[in-house]
Amino acid sequence: MEIRLLWLGFCAFSCLCRCASAASTCKLKARFTLNGYKDVEKKQVVIGGMFPVHKRIASTNSNSSRAPVSSACEGFNFRTFRWTQTMLFAINEINNNKELLPDTDLGYVIYDSCFTISKAVEGTLTYLTGQDEAVPNYRCGDGPPLAALVGPGGTDLAIATARILGLYHFPQVSYSSTCSFLSTKYQFPTFLRTIPNDVHQSAAMAQMVLHFGWTWVGTIAADDDYGKYGIKDFKEQVEEAGVCISFSETLPKTESPEDIQRIVDTVIESTAKIIVVFSSDVDFSPLLLELLRHNVTNRTWIASEAWITSALINQPEVGSLLGGTLGFGVKKADIPDLQRHLLDLDPYDDDLTEEFWETAFDCTLDPVRAMRSKQRGANGTRTEREAAVKFCSGTESLSKLNNTYSDVSQLRITYSVYKAVYAVANALHNLEHCVDGQGPFKGKSCADISRFEPWQLMYYMKHARFTVPHTNEEIYFDDGEAQGYYDIINWQVNSGGEVSFVTVGQYNGSAAPQDRMTIANGQTRLYCANCQPGTRKGIRQGEPVCCFDCIPCADGEISNSTNARECVLCGEDDWSNEAHDTCIPKIIEFLSYAEALGITLIALSAAGALVTITVVFFLHINTPMVKANDALLSFSLIFSLVVTFLSSIVFLGEPQEWNCMTSQVGLALGFAIALSSIMGGWSHPQRTSPPPGTRVDTTAILCTVWLIVFPPHPFKNTKTQVDYIYLQCARGSDVLMCIVFGYDVLLAFVAFVLSFLARKLEDNAREGKSLTFSLLVFFIVWIAFVPAYLSTVGKFMVAVQIFAILASSLGMLICIFLPKCYVILVKAERNTEETMKPRPKPRDGSSTGTSASLSTVATTVTTAID
Numbered sequence: 001m002e003i004r005l006l007w008l009g010f011c012a013f014s015c016l017c018r019c020a021s022a023a024s025t026c027k028l029k030a031r032f033t034l035n036g037y038k039d040v041e042k043k044q045v046v047i048g049g050m051f052p053v054h055k056r057i058a059s060t061n062s063n064s065s066r067a068p069v070s071s072a073c074e075g076f077n078f079r080t081f082r083w084t085q086t087m088l089f090a091i092n093e094i095n096n097n098k099e100l101l102p103d104t105d106l107g108y109v110i111y112d113s114c115f116t117i118s119k120a121v122e123g124t125l126t127y128l129t130g131q132d133e134a135v136p137n138y139r140c141g142d143g144p145p146l147a148a149l150v151g152p153g154g155t156d157l158a159i160a161t162a163r164i165l166g167l168y169h170f171p172q173v174s175y176s177s178t179c180s181f182l183s184t185k186y187q188f189p190t191f192l193r194t195i196p197n198d199v200h201q202s203a204a205m206a207q208m209v210l211h212f213g214w215t216w217v218g219t220i221a222a223d224d225d226y227g228k229y230g231i232k233d234f235k236e237q238v239e240e241a242g243v244c245i246s247f248s249e250t251l252p253k254t255e256s257p258e259d260i261q262r263i264v265d266t267v268i269e270s271t272a273k274i275i276v277v278f279s280s281d282v283d284f285s286p287l288l289l290e291l292l293r294h295n296v297t298n299r300t301w302i303a304s305e306a307w308i309t310s311a312l313i314n315q316p317e318v319g320s321l322l323g324g325t326l327g328f329g330v331k332k333a334d335i336p337d338l339q340r341h342l343l344d345l346d347p348y349d350d351d352l353t354e355e356f357w358e359t360a361f362d363c364t365l366d367p368v369r370a371m372r373s374k375q376r377g378a379n380g381t382r383t384e385r386e387a388a389v390k391f392c393s394g395t396e397s398l399s400k401l402n403n404t405y406s407d408v409s410q411l412r413i414t415y416s417v418y419k420a421v422y423a424v425a426n427a428l429h430n431l432e433h434c435v436d437g438q439g440p441f442k443g444k445s446c447a448d449i450s451r452f453e454p455w456q457l458m459y460y461m462k463h464a465r466f467t468v469p470h471t472n473e474e475i476y477f478d479d480g481e482a483q484g485y486y487d488i489i490n491w492q493v494n495s496g497g498e499v500s501f502v503t504v505g506q507y508n509g510s511a512a513p514q515d516r517m518t519i520a521n522g523q524t525r526l527y528c529a530n531c532q533p534g535t536r537k538g539i540r541q542g543e544p545v546c547c548f549d550c551i552p553c554a555d556g557e558i559s560n561s562t563n564a565r566e567c568v569l570c571g572e573d574d575w576s577n578e579a580h581d582t583c584i585p586k587i588i589e590f591l592s593y594a595e596a597l598g599i600t601l602i603a604l605s606a607a608g609a610l611v612t613i614t615v616v617f618f619l620h621i622n623t624p625m626v627k628a629n630d631a632l633l634s635f636s637l638i639f640s641l642v643v644t645f646l647s648s649i650v651f652l653g654e655p656q657e658w659n660c661m662t663s664q665v666g667l668a669l670g671f672a673i674a675l676s677s678i679m680g681g682w683s684h685p686q687r688t689s690p691p692p693g694t695r696v697d698t699t700a701i702l703c704t705v706w707l708i709v710f711p712p713h714p715f716k717n718t719k720t721q722v723d724y725i726y727l728q729c730a731r732g733s734d735v736l737m738c739i740v741f742g743y744d745v746l747l748a749f750v751a752f753v754l755s756f757l758a759r760k761l762e763d764n765a766r767e768g769k770s771l772t773f774s775l776l777v778f779f780i781v782w783i784a785f786v787p788a789y790l791s792t793v794g795k796f797m798v799a800v801q802i803f804a805i806l807a808s809s810l811g812m813l814i815c816i817f818l819p820k821c822y823v824i825l826v827k828a829e830r831n832t833e834e835t836m837k838p839r840p841k842p843r844d845g846s847s848t849g850t851s852a853s854l855s856t857v858a859t860t861v862t863t864a865i866d
């Protein structure tokens with residue numbers, strides 16, 4: 001049954017039956033090495049088959065100094081081996097079927113295409129030319145007629161073989177070649193398939209992308225016609241609908257770490273989270289491993305039918321990467337008894353099965369090799385690979401092996417293989433049961449099952465219509481094509497990281513457009529390049545509308561829907577939150593009574609007022625000093641200091657009408673009284689200056705005008721800082737405020753000048769000095785205040801102002817009263833009537849003159865101020 005020979009001659013001349021004997025004129029040009037199955041003995045018809053049992057041909061070091069040999073294959077593929085076994089199973093089933101081809105035994109010739117075009121061509125030529133000798137255009141020998149070829153897997157292989165088979169009008173039924181290009185009838189006149197054309201799949205993918213509203217996708221295609229045509233059709237359809245393609249990458253056919261790395265980088269860098277992969281599992285798996293290594297997650301993959309349920313892709317740990325994948329699977333079916341057939345393998349049957357067994361169990365069936373390996377092992381010189389070689393008896397249990405080969409839970413392409421074999425068998429059946437005189441051929445003739453021509457079978461293939469056993473699906477070729485029907489499969493990952501394939505919908509390409517797809521939301525990561533709330537779409541000039549950037553909203557603006565066109569400005573009292581997706585009230589700020597700073601300031605103010613009262617009370621008890629200078633200790637000065645201390649409290653709290661008015665006015669009046677009292681202090685002896693009341697009156701009048709005409713009022717300052725509302729007191733009128741406080745400053749300045757001059761006078765020396773000093777403190781505090789005030793914002797402006805008030809008041813209190821307390825406490829003996837009494841005025845003029853003239857100046861100035 002097994003073959004491993006098939007050397008094919010390439011004769012240049014006709015040899016029909018003379019070939020064998022014409023060795024002298026025929027020349028063998030090449031020897032092909034082909035693996036496969038063959039059973040043609042005593043069979044009436046032979047069906048061809050071709051499967052990519054290996055993944056590639058072994059790389060050969062081309063050595064031009066040696067005759068080239070047909071390459072060997074490597075990379076055993078369990079999945080496609082299952083397909084091969086399914087064909088054997090189906091032929092066996094048909095041969096045992098009493099209704100289908102009851103009088104005809106089917107034989108078969110099956111080759112391994114190694115997923116390589118050259119091997120597929122070798123196989124096709126060998127098959128076409130029949131037996132051991134092969135000549136294109138001729139069939140040697142008189143064996144059973146050849147029926148159709150089932151296969152080969154893979155689009156590129158199908159194109160290559162279909163071109164050759166088409167030359168002879170030889171029917172070909174493909175089970176896995178989906179490329180739309182293969183439906184061009186004038187190029188591939190005898191190509192049929194039991195798997196849907198990719199035109200449907202591309203349309204289905206496009207519809208899915210549109211269904212979910214994905215507008216920004218990347219594509220990865222295999223570097224073959226399958227990938228290229230599939231992606232091309234997909235792109236055409238989605239771009240028409242306004243979807244943008246972020247990147248288009250092509251998977252290398254040969255091992256190429258640089259290309260794989262480049263694709264990984266592209267995937268990582270791209271903002272597209274939807275990636276369509278149109279590729280076979282074999283081509284996609286190297287990229288997958290690299291993506292896994294880079295922990296590339298959070299992408300939604302769209303799978304083509306070739307890898308959606310492949311065990312080559314569904315490796316351990318891919319759940320994190322491919323969980324949520326959506327893809328299209330061809331129709332699935334259960335084929336009873338197939339599993340029994342798959343498990344019932346004799347490992348010694350043939351080379352392929354032997355290799356399968358050894359690969360599956362990781363052992364060798366050859367006792368000699370095992371022995372040698374063991375010996376080498378004993379010598380301690382064995383390599384890693386040799387170490388793995390153990391002997392297997394051939395009685396190992398396949399059913400215990402969790403191998404995709406024996407996994408019959410997702411029979412999709414397997415089912416397609418099964419249908420293809422039945423399609424050929426049914427066509428043969430119809431050919432066999434043609435009634436003479438009613439036949440389709442010239443003169444209503446029929447073909448003869450024992451020697452029909454390929455084109456005659458082709459007629460029956462095209463017109464075949466049958467139901468598949470077990471599944472009862474009705475099959476017919478619609479111009480060579482199968483129905484465009486897919487299951488939509490979703491990779492769902494359980495908590496253990498295991499992937500299960502869940503069918504979440506269907507796509508029926510023959511239904512009306514709006515009914516084609518039904519899909520439930522599976523476990524899908526619905527990430528897409530939507531502009532999230534907080535950003536807006538920025539359309540790129542000159543590019544399709546779907547190509548946009550997501551531009552973050554400016555501060556103070558929000559967008560609260562996805563794909564917003566505009567950001568909306570928040571209201572006046574609102575500001576955007578950090579994510580820019582909702583407006584939040586601005587932070588309202590003022591210096592409140594309750595907070596630590598407020599409490600501290602209240603305490604300081606109260607303490608200041610208390611100290612003032614205490615000190616004065618203390619001084620009053622310790623007469624007679626008080627009487628000596630009652631002006632300085634006058635009720636008005638004390639009152640004013642208490643007022644200024646306490647007015648600072650009014651600055652605190654949420655600004656209202658009343659406290660805005662009282663705070664400034666209270667402060668202005670307090671200072672006016674204090675300064676007037678001080679001026680009165682030294683001009684008192686002569687009593688020539690107007691009483692302090694006049695100057696205070698002036699201030700009071702100015703303040704009244706201020707309060708009535710331009711009253712200070714609370715307002716919300718939103719200008720200083722965008723996300724804050726500072727509750728402040730507006731000054732009402734800057735001019736009036738300047739006049740009011742300017743007047744205070746003028747008073748202070750005059751008081752300072754006069755006290756500076758007066759400090760030299762004997763009778764006022766001590767007071768003069770302390771007054772000068774207190775006014776100096778006053779000036780320093782308020783000069784320092786201006787820059788400090790201007791450089792702070794919000795509630796700290798109020799705090800600075802209060803500090804200035806407290807500092808200046810305290811400064812005055814200390815400078816005026818501390819010396820007196822000092823005298824009372826430390827130099828108690830000086831605290832007598834004598835020392836405190838004004839000294840008798842000296843008779844000589846100089847001193848008196850100075851004093852008098854100073855008094856006159858003072859009086860003049862103060863009167864002028866008044």
Ligand SMILES: *[C@@H]1O[C@H](CO)[C@@H](O)[C@H](O)[C@H]1NC(C)=O
Nearest residue numbers: 060061062063064065066067
């Ligand atoms: C090519 O083949 C020749 C003869 O078999 C051998 O001597 C030579 O080393 C080979 N060269 C390479 C590169 O394998």
Ligand SMILES: *[C@@H]1O[C@H](CO)[C@@H](O)[C@H](O)[C@H]1NC(C)=O
Nearest residue numbers: 290291292293294295296320
């Ligand atoms: C991927 O994740 C694993 C474990 O979480 C970590 O050890 C490894 O460094 C990550 N690799 C990369 C490239 O981030």
Ligand SMILES: *[C@@H]1O[C@H](CO)[C@@H](O)[C@H](O)[C@H]1NC(C)=O
Nearest residue numbers: 294295296297298299525527
């Ligand atoms: C994937 O998305 C989830 C949820 O959106 C997020 O928490 C996680 O950080 C993301 N992981 C990566 C690697 O970006």
Ligand SMILES: *[C@@H]1O[C@H](CO)[C@@H](O)[C@H](O)[C@H]1NC(C)=O
Nearest residue numbers: 372375376377378379380381
């Ligand atoms: C194993 O070692 C013995 C001697 O230690 C040597 O004679 C024999 O050739 C070795 N066998 C192999 C297979 O290397």
Ligand SMILES: *[C@@H]1O[C@H](CO)[C@@H](O)[C@H](O)[C@H]1NC(C)=O
Nearest residue numbers: 397398399400401402403498
């Ligand atoms: C095969 O899978 C089954 C369940 O899926 C598990 O219980 C068993 O341990 C697996 N066997 C091997 C050899 O991995």
Ligand SMILES: *[C@@H]1O[C@H](CO)[C@@H](O)[C@H](O)[C@H]1NC(C)=O
Nearest residue numbers: 483485508509510511512515
């Ligand atoms: C697909 O739709 C066509 C037309 O509506 C219908 O006849 C056919 O049965 C559907 N196929 C499947 C598998 O549902």
Ligand SMILES: *[C@@H]1O[C@H](CO)[C@@H](O)[C@H](O)[C@H]1NC(C)=O
Nearest residue numbers: 558559560561568581582583
């Ligand atoms: C989005 O903002 C607008 C205007 O601010 C508001 O009317 C609407 O209710 C908001 N929508 C949501 C979902 O928050």
